[in-house]
Amino acid sequence: MGAITGKAAGAAEALVAVVHCSRVQGGVHKKYKYTGHETCAGASLAFAGPMGCQYGCLGFGDCAAACPFDALHVVKGFPVVDPEACVACGNCVHACPKELIKLIPRNARVIIPCSTKDSPKVTMSVCKVGCLHNRACIRKCPAKAISEVDGVVTVDQKKCIAYGPACKEVCLPACKKVHILQPMSLEGTYKRLTEAAAA
Ligand code: SF4
Ligand code: SF4
Numbered sequence: 001m002g003a004i005t006g007k008a009a010g011a012a013e014a015l016v017a018v019v020h021c022s023r024v025q026g027g028v029h030k031k032y033k034y035t036g037h038e039t040c041a042g043a044s045l046a047f048a049g050p051m052g053c054q055y056g057c058l059g060f061g062d063c064a065a066a067c068p069f070d071a072l073h074v075v076k077g078f079p080v081v082d083p084e085a086c087v088a089c090g091n092c093v094h095a096c097p098k099e100l101i102k103l104i105p106r107n108a109r110v111i112i113p114c115s116t117k118d119s120p121k122v123t124m125s126v127c128k129v130g131c132l133h134n135r136a137c138i139r140k141c142p143a144k145a146i147s148e149v150d151g152v153v154t155v156d157q158k159k160c161i162a163y164g165p166a167c168k169e170v171c172l173p174a175c176k177k178v179h180i181l182q183p184m185s186l187e188g189t190y191k192r193l194t195e196a197a198a199a
């Protein structure tokens with residue numbers, strides 16, 4: 001593993017929290033004005049929350065409130081993980097009622113930051129960047145590292161990392177929405193999300 005990742009044995013186990021939603025880049029509108037208690041847990045109980053995408057981030061920051069390490073901040077209504085500060089304690093994972101946050105290896109190569117289970121038609125009607133489930137990435141990946149898990153197109157990070165660079169990351173160009181199936185760069189993801197959320 002060390003030869004593949006360039007990291008010492010054991011370091012490959014290091015994890016980081018990643019929010020699997022790109023609402024901030026998808027132009028998702030609100031379907032109604034929520035006036036209840038401003039928590040994600042509360043909002044999710046009212047018709048799955050006010051966001052047009054029923055699977056998307058609600059933005060009230062239950063995850064940020066649960067983080068004891070000041071590693072997760074809501075920037076203009078969207079949660080952004082600071083990978084430098086995250087220690088992968090998992091508190092945010094448990095706090096999110098939409099189950100959008102996963103701990104993934106810091107040396108992950110690709111991520112799908114979307115958790116929709118909707119049909120392509122529905123997804124296209126609510127979000128510009130949502131996963132369309134056309135399965136091109138699933139078909140192309142020689143490692144069989146991508147599959148639908150409970151209706152969500154998901155990368156099996158262990159399989160992906162173990163396969164190494166021989167795949168030439170063919171999943172990325174296979175995805176019509178390459179901004180959804182995108183390379184994992186902790187610094188790049190943090191910068192992009194911070195900028196997108198602040199825009
Ligand atoms: S709660 Fe834990 S896992 Fe989540 S961002 Fe904070 S330090 Fe990372
Ligand atoms: S990731 Fe989950 S807990 Fe955090 S703001 Fe979004 S919906 Fe709320």
Ligand code: SF4
Nearest residue numbers: 141143160167170171
């Ligand atoms: S094609 Fe390569 S980078 Fe993409 S999921 Fe498969 S093994 Fe990982």
